[in-house]
Amino acid sequence: MPLPARCVAALTVLRHIEPILVLEQLGSSLYDTALQMIVRDRSANATYPDAHLSRQDSQQKAISDFYMTYNLINQLTPIIPALLLARLGDRGWRRVPIVVPLSGYLLSRLALLLVVIFRLPLEVMFGAAVLFGLSGGFCAYWPGVMTLASLGSTESGRSKALMKVELLYGMAGLVGSLVSGHLFLLYSSNLGHGTVLLTISALLHLLCLIHSIVLLQVKQIKQSEAEESPNLLGPFSRPAPVEAPAEKNMVNMVLLFVAAILYVSAVGGGVEILAVFVLKEPLSWTAAQVGYGNAAGCLIFITSFLGVTVFRRCVSDVMLILIGMLSFASGIYFMCFVRTTYMFYLARSLNLFALIPMPTIRSLLSQQVTASSCGTTLTCLQLVLKFAGLAYIPAFTKIYQKTLDWFPGFVFMLSSIITVLAMIPISIVGCRSRQKRQQYERIQGE
Template sequence: MKGLFLVEPVVALYAFSSFLIYPLVQQYVYRRLWQEFTNTTYPISDNSSRCAENSSSSSSNHSSYHEEVQKQASLFSLYTELFSTVPSLVVTLMLVAYSDLGGRKITIIMPLIGSLIYNLAFLTVSYFELNVYLLIGSSLLSSLFGGLGTFLGGCFAYVADLCEDGRQKTLRMAGVDMMIGLLSGVASISSGYFLRAAGFNWPFLTSALCQCLILLYAIFILEETVKKAPTDAILLDGSPEPSAIKQMIYGVYQMFARTSRRCKTVLVLLILVFTSFSFAYVGGISLMTLYELNEPLCWTEILIGYGSALSTTVFLTSFVGVSVFTYCGVPQLLIVLMGILSVMSGMVLLAFAKTTLLMFIVRVPMLLAIMPFPVLRSMLSKIISKSEQGALFALLSFLDSVTNNVSGVVFNSVYAATVARYPGFVFLLSAGLCVIPLFVLGVVGLIGVDVADEVKNPEPVFLGEDDLVQDQKENSPLLS
């Protein structure tokens, strides 16, 4: 059976299965902690908000319960991030860099196995009502197989292998982001109704079944883009094939060593823009569910589902934005600038949103928030030679995972410390941190980013001994 060079179905189903339970994870932890602290059943209402019902409650400790549960739920997320960060980062860097030699599929399959383990652990804890802190251990175990950074790094490297020109690469990467948005939006809307109708167990089981389906596609249908060297392969200079760790270090080193000084400067600055923007955006957006559960909003699971779905439409609108602006010839730096300003404006409004209507409205200014990510990936990919795409996306995934996990630790800590006084402070912090990528982007604009023509890197070729002798006889230009 002939395989397919289509990674989009993998990304789409992965997004659906992940976002089906992503809004439920914080809600599940929140409800379990509520039961532990109050010794009462978590209040469930058919109204748009539970605050009206709770305000008439005879319990004078209601507000203090909310603050304490908010703090503990935030600290739970903090501990989860801390325990799973280091293993995930190491695996991401090694697997995605090794994919230049060993193939891209390993970077896709391994994180899927880890996600399946995580889903099954959640299902087990939920079904048997085990200690909720066991979920931190399951997060640590799943991180040993890589994480979202490993998966996306492998997928974007896979796409880079298939695309030749920069415009096609930009649109294809933006298309991958759009697939994440579309399916995650559908999953987010479904999650609230799924939870209301069937409880937590069935969504976790459905997500696990989706992960199994993705694994089958990735293993048996998805075609490999990297031609692996034979077991007796040697490099053109006669040296043996490097090990996985050496290949990882060598690939990242060569990515910088083979470029001019101007290319190195632009490369470092663009990576700084990518990581600093990711830190600010992910840190703020990750706390929206907790903010919605808190007073005065007190959203139900249905509203949280609609809110999450509306938030994921930014993937679709950002894809449309990238496509239209690229077609119209808008400079890529300007596209990145508009995306950063979109996040800043949305976060500032979010910090002052106290009603359900405003919480939906604040999503509108953020409709272009995802545009910087595919554009920056494409710009970086054009600077690096085709043989070093895995090293590039390994480095990007590694740094992205570092910044996302560190931002989770920082923002959850800040939220736990400020939730009693001003819970919207974390969103002002997110908007303020966006000044850093804006400044660096201005520096890149002064230097200039049209450096692709300066890259004249030779492609490393792996040959068997017989092939090398024959190649020498034919005076191949590979050896000239």
């Protein structure tokens, strides 16, 4: 291939959303490990005399309290900015929900770097979380990414397209997490651990922001598919053809929202506590082990993508969601009884398909609306999930603190139960879709 043609091909790839996604997740995976270890170190001497807690339990309470406040700010502040950015995106400014949140990512990474260098109080990160939220944060960024991926794919291939996004996201997180623990231990002069790691993270986010401003291009594929194209996803993969938009089943959309809320509450609550749980005895992980543990979580992105690729040929989208939910429910239940590191990885191995449900739910929702309102719909889902976080984050944190003495894994059992409940509305969607499919085939036969 001639050199100019290769340059054109490379430039075409760079204009897509994927390079931005990879750079952002690489930087975020480095940041997550740094934040986790810095919070642990700053909480080592925490004391709660009135509560009569041991030193370890006091540290766990301090860490979980920090993450509770930090995550609540991240859940609450992006709500209005994300909705405004989504509206701008649906009016033709598709890059805005990507560019603005990336500036917030960069500022928050720089804030943690300043906390380490100048020995600032850890509470400074609450202010950084506010700035991050006002930029739209993940609440605006992720729907923006999913919207561009949805508009660049056909309806029949949308589930796979969104899972490709999840795959790249997971692979970048896997690489970043594997090296993050080792980079955390590197430091120059007397600046302390984490300076090198956070500097690299900030540079990656700066590059990501410049890339999104200069190179990112929006591409939309017309949603006109040939009738003879085979349906690889099974009878539930898309709604039966209808004449009126009212037949697109608002009931199904409500059920999908309910399932998403329950599932994200289970996953978000369980994984939030998991980050604190691995720092206490008997695990007591080091920075490198924290990085490996985060990498194991990112590996689930890859296995979930492979699961979609294999299962979508023989099962419906509804069955894909149920498989993913069952995978998470079993793995997080086994996490209740984890006492050693190898048991942790065994439990994580049961979560192989845990990331299938949410992109598949988003795929089903995006098929219920026109392209002009796709971004708003996906952002509304993200906002609803943010409101759910205002409930499940403090609930899981307080339950964990109350059960530290007698059963620290109780929150994981609770997470498993909520996941099973989330399977109920999805099953109803499957039954309704099957009935509609059969009704449509009857009409066609007549």
